[in-house]
Amino acid sequence: MLSRVANSIYWMNRYVERAENYARLISVDLNLAMDLPPGTTELQWRPLIVTTGDESQFLERYGEFTKKNVIQFMAFDQEHPNSIYSCLLQARENARTVREVISSELWRQINEMYLSVRHLVKDKNLNQHSLMQFCWDVRLGSQLFSGIMDATFSHTESYHFGNMGRFIERAEKTDRILDMKYYYLLPNVDYVGTPLDLLQWSALLKSASAFEMYRQRFGKLDILNIIRFLVLDRDFPRAMRYALMQSEQSMRAIVKSEMFSFKTIAEKEIGKLRSELDYMEVNEILKFGLHEYLDQFQTKLNRLDAAISETFFTHTAVEQNSKAVFLSPREVKELQ
Secondary structure, three states: OOHHHHHHHHHHHHHHHHHHHHHHHHHHHHHHOOOOOOOOHHHHHHHHHHHOOOHHHHHHHOOOOOHHHHHHHHHHOOOOOOOHHHHHHHHHHHHHHOOOOOOHHHHHHHHHHHHHHHOOOOOOOOOHHHHHHHHHHHHHHHHHHHHHHHHHOOOOHHHHHHHHHHHHHHHHHHHHHHHHHHHHHOOOHHHOOOHHHHHHHHHHHHHOOOHHHHHHHHOOOOHHHHHHHHHHOOOOOOOHHHHHHHHHHHHHHHHOOOOOOOOOHHHHHHHHHHHHHHOOOHHHHHHHOHHHHHHHHHHHHHHHHHHHHHHHHOHHHHHHHOOOOOOOHHHHHHHO
């Protein structure tokens, strides 16, 4: 399998998953807007920008953390590489480069998602209902994309590269969604334990489509159980541990290696991170500091992403891993 094809399928899935998660973040704040106390505009919208790591870029271009500015930046900004529009554009471009590999149904779905957002880019009059519908459409489109890929794409190496990208992106965004709670409470810790505090935790569960599954498992809202569910659960599809388990399974399917061994640096990094969550306890996370733990997890995910690129996608990696991983000698020669 050609390295560029693997790279395109990997990033196509990451960008679609990223667009979905940005839509989730926006919809959470749109819902919270109806319940937060007056005069808390910055408290409400600033966390979205801070947790995505784009605060300096946002301040340089927009300045003020208003609802209009934040939504424009995160959803429709053509110059912001991580806006929903830009993510779907880049996902579509990656799909176009591997058009001969993916199914026609998958191409049609990603194309329709991109076109549906493109016509809204210049619409300055979107109301609350329209924005909520937009976020829902992006989320539903992403889930349909995943279902079409699962149903129409042979579960070979190509599929596993896409699956690995989707779940690594999901682990990262669940981490950021959970870390957003830290920034909600940062200005005033007096909110801890109040109805407003529980309202925000409830909203975060809903942003990960985790509210109903959480209630089935634990019943009442409890901070320790919420963290346990979103970070350490091995059965819920948007939990960080589950996402890493799925990513590791796909990586091992690509490399054809057994558990408890590794052939590449990428396998080593993902194995270390997954095993850390296997043996982690909620009390240990809180003792370390929730924000500090989640920030450290982000750093480790970045290291994992770099290892995946080095192992599978770079020219040097192609030569080093052709026999152990997935490239035939003929394909190596084509890339030289």
